[in-house]
Amino acid sequence: MSREELEEASGHLRRAAETAEGETREKLAEQSQRFADAASRESGPDHGWLDRHTHVVRELGEELDEEGREHVDDAVERINAYRETVPGV
Incomplete structure (x- = not known):
């Protein structure tokens, strides 16, 4: 399974965090790291x-x-692309 999608999602979330302030910024940065x-x-x-x-x-x-929001949408697209490669549900 390619993890490139998750790396790209992380990058989009990092860029989204840069557009935010306060607690939202911190939470997006945390999600990027996750x-x-x-x-x-x-x-x-x-x-x-x-x-x-x-x-x-x-x-x-x-x-x-x-x-x-555009960066978040792009991150979600990358996450969903990765998810399609995960076996199961």
Whole structure:
């Protein structure tokens, strides 16, 4: 399974964090790091992990300006592309 999608999602979330302020910025930076960590692990995240974190990312995106939301949308697209490669559900 290619982890490139998770790395790209992390990058989009990092750029989204740069457009945010305060707690939203911190939470997006944390999500960016979580996806970067997931991309570097030997075994990738499962559907449940991906679903939980995608939900968090989407909620944070609602607090952003247009540029930030675009980065969040791009991150979600990359996460979904990775998710299609995960066996199971």
